[in-house]
Structure formats: C-alpha cells, structure tokens
Amino acid sequence: MVCTDIKSVVVGEAGAGKTSLSAHFCLGQAPDNPASTVGASFLQKRMNLPDSDEEVCLQIWDTAGQERFRALAPMYYRGAKAAVVVCDCTNMESFRRVASWIEDLQSFADENCAISLAANKIDKVASSGEVEGSEEGGEGGEGGFDMAEAEEIARKYNVPLHTTSAFTGEGVEDLFMSLIANALGNSSAAAEAAAAVAAVASSNGGDGGRSDGEGGGTIRLEGVGGGVNGGEGGGCC
Ligand SMILES: Nc1nc2c(ncn2[C@@H]2O[C@H](COP(=O)(O)OP(=O)(O)O)[C@@H](O)[C@H]2O)c(=O)[nH]1
Numbered sequence: 001m002v003c004t005d006i007k008s009v010v011v012g013e014a015g016a017g018k019t020s021l022s023a024h025f026c027l028g029q030a031p032d033n034p035a036s037t038v039g040a041s042f043l044q045k046r047m048n049l050p051d052s053d054e055e056v057c058l059q060i061w062d063t064a065g066q067e068r069f070r071a072l073a074p075m076y077y078r079g080a081k082a083a084v085v086v087c088d089c090t091n092m093e094s095f096r097r098v099a100s101w102i103e104d105l106q107s108f109a110d111e112n113c114a115i116s117l118a119a120n121k122i123d124k125v126a127s128s129g130e131v132e133g134s135e136e137g138g139e140g141g142e143g144g145f146d147m148a149e150a151e152e153i154a155r156k157y158n159v160p161l162h163t164t165s166a167f168t169g170e171g172v173e174d175l176f177m178s179l180i181a182n183a184l185g186n187s188s189a190a191a192e193a194a195a196a197v198a199a200v201a202s203s204n205g206g207d208g209g210r211s212d213g214e215g216g217g218t219i220r221l222e223g224v225g226g227g228v229n230g231g232e233g234g235g236c237c
C-alpha cells in the first residue's frame with residue numbers, strides 16, 4: 001500500500017493550544033499540563049484515508065509561538081504541504097496575530113501549502129458567545145473575539161476556519177482531516193501542472209529533475225508524555 005507523507009506545521013501565539021491540538025489528533029488526548037514548547041516538537045500519525053485504500057502519514061511540526069522563537073518558524077515551513085494557524089478564541093491578542101502568521105506562511109511556505117485557521121478553546125465559549133469564567137475573558141486578559149471577525153480574516157486570506165477544542169476534541173478530527181484533503185488536492189493539482197510543464201519541456205528536449213528532500217527525524221513531543229499515555233488511536237509511523 002502506498003503511504004504518502006504530508007509534512008505540516010502548526011503555528012500561532014504561545015498558549016493558543018498548538019501542542020494540545022496536535023496531541024489530541026495524534027494521541028487521542030490533550031496533555032493535562034503541556035510544557036511550553038521550545039523550538040518545535042514533532043509528532044506523526046499514520047492513517048487510512050476514508051473511502052480510499054491510500055494511506056497517509058501526517059507529520060506535524062508543532063512550533064513554539066513565543067516571539068524569541070518566531071524567527072525560527074520559517075525553517076519549519078520548508079517542504080510543508082499543510083499548515084494550521086491556531087488562535088485562542090478567548091484571547092484577543094492571540095487573534096490579532098493571526099493575520100501575520102498567515103502572511104508569514106503565504107510568504108515563506110510552498111505556494112501549494114494548504115493553510116487552515118483554528119479558533120481553539122471553543123469549549124470556553126458558551127453558546128451565547130460569552131467567554132466563560134471571568135469577565136476579563138481569556139488568558140490574555142482582554143476577552144475573546146467575535147467569531148464573525150475570525151470569519152472575516154478567513155475570507156480575506158481565503159483559508160478555511162475551524163472552531164476546535166483540544167479538551168473536548170470538538171472539531172479536531174475535522175480540522176486535520178480536511179487539512180490533509182486540501183494538501184493532497186493542492187499537491188495533485190501541482191503535480192498535474194508540473195506534468196504539463198514537463199510535457200512541454202520534454203517536447204522541447206528539456207528535462208525536469210526535482211527533489212523533495214524532506215527532513216524530520218523523530219523527536220519526542222515535549223510536555224506530552226506525562227499526561228497522555230498509551231494513545232492507542234495515534235500510532236506513530
Ligand atoms: N479550555 C481549553 N484549554 C486549552 C485548550 N487547548 C489548550 N488549552 C490550554 O491552554 C494552555 C496552552 O496550551 P498549549 O497546547 O501548551 O498551547 P501552545 O503554547 O500553543 O502549544 C494549556 O494550559 C492547555 O491546557 C482547549 O481547547 N480548551
């Protein structure tokens with residue numbers, strides 16, 4: 001059976017829930033007390049695509065959101081076929097930075113990189129739209145944002161918006177599975193375009209070698225080990 005590797009990167013402000021979302025998808029559960037990520041961590045999950053005999057391995061680079069690590073992020077964009085920008089929907093500051101993360105990806109990642117926006121911690125938002133807990137709102141102390149604003153950003157940058165909770169799992173599977181579908185869709189469109197270019201080049205006597213050199217040793221996901229044991233669903237490749 002063919003297994004397609006999909007390199008993905010998860011970015012966004014510190015505390016938005018990148019590590020928790022990545023762990024929930026790969027290990028079936030978010031860690032209780034995730035340590036803040038230093039540089040980046042790596043997780044992967046191998047799965048069969050629904051209604052297909054194709055197997056994919058989603059490789060997730062979970063990056064650190066702190067300003068001091070931000071300059072490193074583009075290093076992880078190289079070769080990424082998919083990216084998730086995560087923001088904390090109870091924290092306005094986290095949301096304000098979304099546009100710059102998307103712009104970074106659109107500038108430095110492959111042009112076919114599929115990007116999704118995840119408004120995370122939706123479990124903290126009551127159905128009325130009120131942020132639960134204090135009047136101040138989320139950890140940023142400024143309260144959450146209106147989902148209409150997130151929709152506006154998603155429309156502006158032409159990226160799908162998902163509401164997620166790494167705690168309850170709401171929207172997590174949907175986020176990553178649609179990301180995979182978009183990444184595969186983009187790469188097959190790119191492959192068709194490349195084949196068309198190669199066909200023209202070969203009819204002109206050219207040649208079109210291409211290398212895909214994808215990095216990625218296996219690094220333990222820091223801060224996840226303790227809280228998440230035996231993540232059966234998440235069998236790593
Ligand atoms: N209520 C709630 N808390 C979350 C959620 N995701 C993450 N957290 C908490 O938010 C904090 C930061 O999460 P973490 O995954 O480390 O964020 P990262 O810095 O973006 O990787 C931790 O205390 C998590 O337990 C969520 O969906 N809902």
Ligand SMILES: [Mg+2]
Binds near residue numbers: 037062063
């Ligand atoms: Mg983290």
